[in-house]
Amino acid sequence: MSTDPETTAPDTTEPVEPGLPDDAAEQPGTGADAVAGADETESADNSPGAEDAEGTETAGEATTEAAAAPELSEAAAELLAQRLERERIERRKAEKAGPIAAGTKLSGTAADLLAAVRAVESGEKPVATAFTGPEPTPRRTAAPEAARRPQPVPAASGAPATETVEAVRQVLAEGGAPETLAAQVAAALGEGADDRLREDPWQLLRVAGVRPEQADGFARALLGAGCAPDDERRGRSVTGWLLEQAALAGHTALEASALTAALAKQGVPDPDAATQSAIAEGEVLVFQDALDEPAVPVQRTDDEAEEEPERPVRVLIGLERYALAEESLADGLAKLVNSVPKEDGSAADWERAGEVKGSTGELIRAVAGHGLVLHTGGEASLEEPAALLHAAAGLGLRAWAASHTPVGRDRFTALLTRSAEPAGAVPDDGPQVATVAGLLAGSTGGEGPGRDADGALDLDLLVVLDAPQLDVETAALLTESLPDGARLVLAGDPAVLWSAGPGRIFADLLAARACPHVVSRRPDLGPVGELVSGIGIGELNQVEAPGKEVVIVPVRDAGEAVHRTVQLVADSVPRVIGVPAEQTAVITPGHGGAAGTRALNVALKERLNPGPGRFGGFDPGDRVAYSPTPGRTVVGQVVKADAEGLHLSCAGEPVVVAKERVEQSVRHGWALTAHQAVGARWPAVVVVLPGDAAQALSRPWVYTAFSRADRHLSVVHGVDQALPRAVAEIPAKPRTTRLPVLLRPQVPVGG
Numbered sequence: 001m002s003t004d005p006e007t008t009a010p011d012t013t014e015p016v017e018p019g020l021p022d023d024a025a026e027q028p029g030t031g032a033d034a035v036a037g038a039d040e041t042e043s044a045d046n047s048p049g050a051e052d053a054e055g056t057e058t059a060g061e062a063t064t065e066a067a068a069a070p071e072l073s074e075a076a077a078e079l080l081a082q083r084l085e086r087e088r089i090e091r092r093k094a095e096k097a098g099p100i101a102a103g104t105k106l107s108g109t110a111a112d113l114l115a116a117v118r119a120v121e122s123g124e125k126p127v128a129t130a131f132t133g134p135e136p137t138p139r140r141t142a143a144p145e146a147a148r149r150p151q152p153v154p155a156a157s158g159a160p161a162t163e164t165v166e167a168v169r170q171v172l173a174e175g176g177a178p179e180t181l182a183a184q185v186a187a188a189l190g191e192g193a194d195d196r197l198r199e200d201p202w203q204l205l206r207v208a209g210v211r212p213e214q215a216d217g218f219a220r221a222l223l224g225a226g227c228a229p230d231d232e233r234r235g236r237s238v239t240g241w242l243l244e245q246a247a248l249a250g251h252t253a254l255e256a257s258a259l260t261a262a263l264a265k266q267g268v269p270d271p272d273a274a275t276q277s278a279i280a281e282g283e284v285l286v287f288q289d290a291l292d293e294p295a296v297p298v299q300r301t302d303d304e305a306e307e308e309p310e311r312p313v314r315v316l317i318g319l320e321r322y323a324l325a326e327e328s329l330a331d332g333l334a335k336l337v338n339s340v341p342k343e344d345g346s347a348a349d350w351e352r353a354g355e356v357k358g359s360t361g362e363l364i365r366a367v368a369g370h371g372l373v374l375h376t377g378g379e380a381s382l383e384e385p386a387a388l389l390h391a392a393a394g395l396g397l398r399a400w401a402a403s404h405t406p407v408g409r410d411r412f413t414a415l416l417t418r419s420a421e422p423a424g425a426v427p428d429d430g431p432q433v434a435t436v437a438g439l440l441a442g443s444t445g446g447e448g449p450g451r452d453a454d455g456a457l458d459l460d461l462l463v464v465l466d467a468p469q470l471d472v473e474t475a476a477l478l479t480e481s482l483p484d485g486a487r488l489v490l491a492g493d494p495a496v497l498w499s500a501g502p503g504r505i506f507a508d509l510l511a512a513r514a515c516p517h518v519v520s521r522r523p524d525l526g527p528v529g530e531l532v533s534g535i536g537i538g539e540l541n542q543v544e545a546p547g548k549e550v551v552i553v554p555v556r557d558a559g560e561a562v563h564r565t566v567q568l569v570a571d572s573v574p575r576v577i578g579v580p581a582e583q584t585a586v587i588t589p590g591h592g593g594a595a596g597t598r599a600l601n602v603a604l605k606e607r608l609n610p611g612p613g614r615f616g617g618f619d620p621g622d623r624v625a626y627s628p629t630p631g632r633t634v635v636g637q638v639v640k641a642d643a644e645g646l647h648l649s650c651a652g653e654p655v656v657v658a659k660e661r662v663e664q665s666v667r668h669g670w671a672l673t674a675h676q677a678v679g680a681r682w683p684a685v686v687v688v689l690p691g692d693a694a695q696a697l698s699r700p701w702v703y704t705a706f707s708r709a710d711r712h713l714s715v716v717h718g719v720d721q722a723l724p725r726a727v728a729e730i731p732a733k734p735r736t737t738r739l740p741v742l743l744r745p746q747v748p749v750g751g
Contacts, residue, residue: 160186160193167194175221181207198222202237212238212266229267235274238266240283243319247502250735252326252472253287253318258736275317285323287316289741316738322502323738325476329505330742332479336371337515337747342460342485353391359521360384364391366516367461367487374467374509375491377520378529378707379681382412384520385463385491386419389431397460399431400449402439404466404679406634406651409433411681412465436464437632440477456483466679467492471501471631472737495536496704497678498732500631508739514747524707532707538699540724548576549711555718558594558690562603565595568686568714569670570607577712579684581608582623585635586671587705588688589697595690601668608670615641616662625669625676626650626657633676635669674704685709686716694722698730 160183169182171194181204186193188206197203201219204210212234219234220227242262246254254262256275263271278284291312350368354361359377363384366373375385385401392399401416403409413433420430438447442457449458462482464470467490470478482488490506498504510517524532527549534541543550553568555561569584586604591597605611611619615638618624622638626648636650646662648655657666669676671688687705689697697719706713717723 159183160190164191164193168197170194171197171222172218175201175218177204177218177221184208200233200237201227202231202234205237205241212241230269232274232277235263235268235270236278236281236283238263238268239274239278239317240319242266243284243317246736247319247322250498250502250504252322252502252735252737252739253316254736256286256315256317259317279317284317285320287318287323287738288313289316289738316736318738322472325473326503326738327742329472329476329479330739330746332476332482333372333509333514334743334746336479336482336488339371339485341369341371341487349395353395356387359518360387363388363489363518366518367392367489370516371485371487372515373487373489374506374515374517375489375520376494376510376517377491377522378493378524378532380522380524380529381491381520382415382465383419383522384518385465385489386412386415386431388489389416389461389463390419392461393430398449398458399461399463400439400457400459401431401433401463401465402436403433404436404469405632406435406653407680408466409435410651436470436474436478437629440474440481442481451481452483454483455481457481457486459483459486461487461489463489463491465491468494468496468504468506469499469678470503470505471499472503472505472739473501475503475505493707495700496707497675497700498735500675502735503737503739504735505739508737508743512740512743512747514743528706528709528711528713531713532703535699535703535706535727538728540727549713551712551714553714553716555690555716557718558599558692561595561688561690561716561718562599564716565600565671565686565688566603566607568716569604573684573686573712573714577684579712583682584684584686585677585680585682585708586686586688587674587677587708588671588690589673589693589701591673593690593692595688595693597667597671597673600671600688604670605668615646616659616666618646618662618666618668623669624648624666625672626655627665628655633669633672635672635680674701674708677708678704681708681710683710684712684714686714688716689719689723690716691718691720694719694726697722697726698732699727700732702727 164186165182168186168189169179172179172182172185184207185197185204189196189203201222202212202215204215204218205212215237216227216234219231239259242259243254260271260275263274268274275284279286291314347368350364354365354368356364359381360383363373363375364387367388375381377384389399389401401412403412416431416433432449434448439457439462440448442448442451452458460483462478464478469492470490479488490509492506494506494510498507509515523529527543527545527547530543531541531550534543545551553564555564565586569581569586573584574580586600588595588597588600593599605622609619609621609623611622613619618638618641620638620640624636624638626634626636628634634650634655636648636655639647639649639654641647645656645658646666648657648666685705685708702723706715
């Protein structure tokens, strides 16, 4: 980092220049098959919060065609068998006795339960989960980004029927639970929700933000003496809840041992029985995935040699939603790997297009002959997919790119325009760019190419940018939507934070080595690029920054961090660097704490756009982070408010947020978390690292936050040696996924 004095603020404090500790050793990253236990899973600092609308747009519940295919894979056959078993179970359940009579009411907990649910939905606190790292010593901390998985888009049927909501409201009132949860419970449980809730009060755990101890209180009120810790209904519901929490942390399934250990922590007397009950009732699925043979052969006796050796397996438990999506994704990727791309142009045409020197030519040549290609690199490497798209369009292909965010879409569109020949404008039949969400919407005339008569995307080549942000459901829907003979390029920076939803698609494919992988040789230039490149390999290097491109601002406590951040955004960066406040983003590890996004946004609003908060705390001109769906963030600005709701301008497009949705989907957006910032870049970025946020730091977090800056990066530094230690020693935490196992028998493995 820069050794020059900090000149973007009037203080005379010398800058802190953290270096890599002499004894710091590069730690290996986690493998694709890393097994995550209750204390080893993805921590909240690597997952978006309930209030984060960042991450990828979910595509809803992906389904697989494998079960209906004439020849079933082993995994597909297993899923089909379990579906048939669940049908039998449902018939058996329908024959059971009626609902259990309600017991006495619970007093004194309704307010706590409602507060907990609202806290998760509004961002007041993260989702507490059994699948985060050890709790730090109690003190005032900047809460890490809470985990929340993107939810499927609601069905076209809309909100639950009024009579269903009212019936649920009565059951909630009997159990002393907040009646305002009625709509959420009805939406989660569907038709007959009141009967289901009365029969099994622990179904309340299906509402986001409700914890087992709160559902226990509700159950005691309804069931009275019939409520017991060993109730199999409780065991099944807690099992499902734990798997949902694991999904929030990025896992598509959990090892059976990790699940039973977590059940024991939740007070389930017989975790094995609870797991078996959930499996028998069809609420979860069980998988036995064969592991690789040991590198050193096991010596066997003559008698043992005659017996068929048993391959080692790992037993995984998962929710059907992610099991089906991962199975479908594996089939779709295998189809791409094993297919011959559609004949378009001639081999000579592709050969001429691939005569470009360097990794750009490598990418074009790889795409010419393969259905699936991976491309890795930083911001500068985007010129290579742009060149590929121009070349493909020149051969007559319908070429499209899809970006994670509207900001990324607009930036890549500008890059295509700059690189177009000869007039500097992309022709109507040239490559086009959409967001992933817009592409999957598939509406002809809107964003994206639309769909053909068979329902497939109307394109020949798709380049997905920000590929590390693809969760398993979105990736499955993308591969299912590709027409036969299409080519897919997954491009992105593997060092950034992983997807908000479960899975680690890009990392799993890179590890599988089942398709061509082109590594860009275009480095990100400038002091910020040099700094970020070092972080990517675990080194926090000092960089020369003659133009104050990188500046360290040391602070002693969170209060000073907030003060210096406001000073930088409102005065120093505009005055010294020439970047106005509206083009500067603030990134901090968490939402809570004395220097989290909430505290920073309050201070920044007071300085940059003071006002009474006339509509739900917002005023015209406020910068906001809007969550169109959980797991995705769009930064915008408040225009006005009226009877329709809050009017925003997001990425140049008008958006109206209904009044009842403002509280849960809009928040101030001068300060963001790193997950909210993924996929976007700003001319200037101020990264705030208060001392109480040290435990939230990891190499992917630091890399993502620092790399959001184009021209200038200020680091408000209060974590001392925790920053270089995080860069050198704390890689991404493991996620348990099945994709590598599902891919292995279907695709060739590279050398």
